[in-house]
Amino acid sequence: MDMSTHNLAVVILAAGKGTRMRSSLPKVMHKVGGVPMLGAVQETSAQLGARTMVVVIGPEMEHVRAYAQKQQPGCAVVVQETQQGTGDAVKYALPALEGFSGTVMVLYGDTPLLELETLKRLQDVLEADAKNAVAVLGFTPEDPAEYGRLVQDDTGALKAIVEYKDADAATRQIRFCNSGVMAFKGDLLPELLAALKNNNAKGEYYLTDCVEHAIAKGYRCQVAESPEDEVLGINSRDQLAEAEALLQKRLRLRAMQNGATLISPETTFLSRDTKLGRDVVIHPFVVIGAGVTIEDEAEIKSYSHLENARVGRGASVGPFARLRPGADVGAEAKIGNFVEIKKATVKRGAKISHLTYIGDAEVGEEANIGAGTVTCNYDGYQKYKTVIGNGAFIGSNSSLVAPVTVGEGAIVGAGSTIRRDVPPHAIAHDQKGQIEKPEAARKFKEEKTKAS
Numbered sequence: 001m002d003m004s005t006h007n008l009a010v011v012i013l014a015a016g017k018g019t020r021m022r023s024s025l026p027k028v029m030h031k032v033g034g035v036p037m038l039g040a041v042q043e044t045s046a047q048l049g050a051r052t053m054v055v056v057i058g059p060e061m062e063h064v065r066a067y068a069q070k071q072q073p074g075c076a077v078v079v080q081e082t083q084q085g086t087g088d089a090v091k092y093a094l095p096a097l098e099g100f101s102g103t104v105m106v107l108y109g110d111t112p113l114l115e116l117e118t119l120k121r122l123q124d125v126l127e128a129d130a131k132n133a134v135a136v137l138g139f140t141p142e143d144p145a146e147y148g149r150l151v152q153d154d155t156g157a158l159k160a161i162v163e164y165k166d167a168d169a170a171t172r173q174i175r176f177c178n179s180g181v182m183a184f185k186g187d188l189l190p191e192l193l194a195a196l197k198n199n200n201a202k203g204e205y206y207l208t209d210c211v212e213h214a215i216a217k218g219y220r221c222q223v224a225e226s227p228e229d230e231v232l233g234i235n236s237r238d239q240l241a242e243a244e245a246l247l248q249k250r251l252r253l254r255a256m257q258n259g260a261t262l263i264s265p266e267t268t269f270l271s272r273d274t275k276l277g278r279d280v281v282i283h284p285f286v287v288i289g290a291g292v293t294i295e296d297e298a299e300i301k302s303y304s305h306l307e308n309a310r311v312g313r314g315a316s317v318g319p320f321a322r323l324r325p326g327a328d329v330g331a332e333a334k335i336g337n338f339v340e341i342k343k344a345t346v347k348r349g350a351k352i353s354h355l356t357y358i359g360d361a362e363v364g365e366e367a368n369i370g371a372g373t374v375t376c377n378y379d380g381y382q383k384y385k386t387v388i389g390n391g392a393f394i395g396s397n398s399s400l401v402a403p404v405t406v407g408e409g410a411i412v413g414a415g416s417t418i419r420r421d422v423p424p425h426a427i428a429h430d431q432k433g434q435i436e437k438p439e440a441a442r443k444f445k446e447e448k449t450k451a452s
């Protein structure tokens, strides 16, 4: 058993209002890769093995609390009443960390691209030596701008983090910067935080000052390095878009490495939780929202949109198909153009090839659903279910008024409105008989021609 993973707590700072987003939604609830940023950070923390998780939110962010606790049951959420700096924020997490002596990692809720391996490296650096008190994740940005600068000694150990506003010209020349991610020996954290003062340029309690205090107490501080694109913090909509683009690139690459063919990767949009099997083929211009699983050898053709859906082995979807939440497409099934499936199970080998709505339904194995079939599932108040048996055949342009069952092997004649159950192996249609008036068309046309 890897003990280190059982000794980790994560504190996620998310109290910032995110004014620059110009949004009524708290910043950390904006989505990247189909998942709110906070959820992404929580998920990575859980994968890292964090047993204790504390999210620090600001006042009037109660639905962030609800979201955080739904994502990770047992996650503590604390409110930082006034924002007096990153050090102040972590102080609010201390009661939830009472008695914890493992590693405490501090992450930001608005930095959603961090990878597991990078955080593991930081944890390893801290835990490598009993004399270490703090480890900081550094990076070398193209433009060091106003990031805190990491001051190292000859051995590479960290001497101090100097905030840009407090740095002299020489320190500002340093290009190695603080990403904001820091790891602490949990038993030292309370005393390091207690030592923080706010006599600095911003009048804040800087978490970064823990480094100096640790050194003063005789401990050592270390650095690990991160690629710049993993520590991108989101403050505005354009940074949100930048993060999305970076994440999409990463997700596409991962999908291909795992054996999916993306014919035009730059036009394939995936979610953080998209699961693609081997030999899945995705044609150009496909959007895959949250909660989608596509099994081996399935094919998704152009201009299809999928969310919260499963596509079974060898099935074919699209072009121009829409799989809405609860669509469960069985192996070898075919969903063709302009077909919408919602909360419905389509079993093995069924064919729904054109222009159809299937909602709140079950479609049996090898059933064939003709063009223009509609399950009439809603009466304006409630939803009702349609069940189509194995091997049933629904003629084109039929309306199935739910609740209704078409039995196994039954045939529904084209253009029918089916309001009652159809027994297995029966033929049902609602035709009133075809009316024919001999020669009427010719007379009609003659009259029209005379009149003009």
Ligand code: UD1
Binding pocket: 013, 014, 015, 016, 017, 056, 080, 082, 083, 084, 085, 086, 087, 088, 089, 108, 109, 110, 146, 147, 148, 149, 161, 163, 177, 178, 179, 180, 205, 206, 207, 208, 233
């Ligand atoms: C911080 C670091 C800086 C680093 C930079 C990386 C400090 C003192 N400085 O600076 O060294 O280079 O991040 O982006 O830590 N937050 C709270 N409560 C607070 C203050 C902040 O929850 O009272 C949260 C914010 O929502 C944000 C994060 O902490 O997610 C960072 O805060 P921010 O004010 O952006 O810190 P910087 O000044 O950018």
Ligand code: MG
Binding pocket: 233
């Ligand atoms: Mg910042």
